Amino acid sequence: MPSVQESVDIAATPSAAFTFVADQPERAATFIPGLNRISNVSPAVAGVGQAWEFEFNWFGLVVTGNSRCTQYEPTKVYEFKTVTGNPSTWTYRFDAAGSGTKLTLAVDYDLPQNQVARFAAAGVLEQMNRNRAREIVANLKALIEP
Amino acid sequence: MSIRLFHRGGRLVMRSSRASRQASTWRALHLRPVVWEDVFRPALALLGFTVENEDGALRFGTSPSTGLGTGPSTTAGMSTGSIRWTRGAFWTTIRVQLPACSAKKRDLLAAALLKAARYRSAVTDVQPVRARSA
Numbered sequence: 484m485p486s487v488q489e490s491v492d493i494a495a496t497p498s499a500a501f502t503f504v505a506d507q508p509e510r511a512a513t514f515i516p517g518l519n520r521i522s523n524v525s526p527a528v529a530g531v532g533q534a535w536e537f538e539f540n541w542f543g544l545v546v547t548g549n550s551r552c553t554q555y556e557p558t559k560v561y562e563f564k565t566v567t568g569n570p571s572t573w574t575y576r577f578d579a580a581g582s583g584t585k586l587t588l589a590v591d592y593d594l595p596q597n598q599v600a601r602f603a604a605a606g607v608l609e610q611m612n613r614n615r616a617r618e619i620v621a622n623l624k625a626l627i628e629p
Numbered sequence: 630m631s632i633r634l635f636h637r638g639g640r641l642v643m644r645s646s647r648a649s650r651q652a653s654t655w656r657a658l659h660l661r662p663v664v665w666e667d668v669f670r671p672a673l674a675l676l677g678f679t680v681e682n683e684d685g686a687l688r689f690g691t692s693p694s695t696g697l698g699t700g701p702s703t704t705a706g707m708s709t710g711s712i713r714w715t716r717g718a719f720w721t722t723i724r725v726q727l728p729a730c731s732a733k734k735r736d737l738l739a740a741a742l743l744k745a746a747r748y749r750s751a752v753t754d755v756q757p758v759r760a761r762s763a
Binding site: 507509510512513514519520522538621622625626 | 639671672675676731733734737740741744747748749750
């Protein structure tokens with residue numbers, strides 16, 4: 484299973500960074516490029532088992548599916564999995580770094596062969612996903628830092 | 630999982646002009662009226678803004694509402710932003726004034742509001758009046 488991992492240093496406490504990323508799944512649409520809508524979040528309180536529906540614009544195609552939170556350790560780790568369609572696992576880690584936070588996003592995903600064909604090569608697809616992960620952590624830094 | 634070409638229930642919203650880096654005008658086409666306050670208020674709240682309705686316009690950026698201690702609303706020296714809209718029969722003109730902040734934050738805020746205008750469901754969208762059958 485391919486994976487991408489990107490890190491960024493954020494001038495905010497791990498608690499503040501964790502809260503921004505994990506307490507409301509709908510907020511992800513503000514920092515994940517292409518994620519246009521999250522709906523039907525249940526239950527309302529964040530934690531393991533919280534589930535939601537997503538609509539993602541994946542390079543021209545609208546992909547919809549469901550996700551479920553699988554790990555929720557305040558100030559440390561937030562993880563969710565897409566539970567329909569292509570399996571993927573998104574893990575955000577929050578490590579104290581001085582007075583700030585080192586935030587690391589790791590995404591493990593399957594490469595569906597029909598999408599590999601669309602983009603000609605798995606390497607191209609992986610580079611696109613890597614660029615997107617880099618953009619996500621940069622957006623989080625911009626939004627969380629004062 | 631499903632794959633489609635269009636978003637279910639999405640609205641057609643286009644940027645029609647940009648007066649400055651902070652001010653732009655959007656045009657939204659729709660078949661039935663949209664309660665824009667219910668579209669924009671939750672989107673702004675997610676980013677930590679306190680939102681006030683003044684004379685039919687939303688004003689935001691004055692103080693944090695979530696207590697996160699993070700996000701654009703706590704940026705020192707940030708001015709107030711606003712969203713105003715003028716309804717037509719099948720379209721709405723939306724004028725967005727973003728608070729003063731870094732270019733990156735401004736771009737992310739504008740993108741988040743545009744996503745909300747296009748894709749966020751307004752629970753209280755005005756339903757068309759249907760004639761009752763006798």
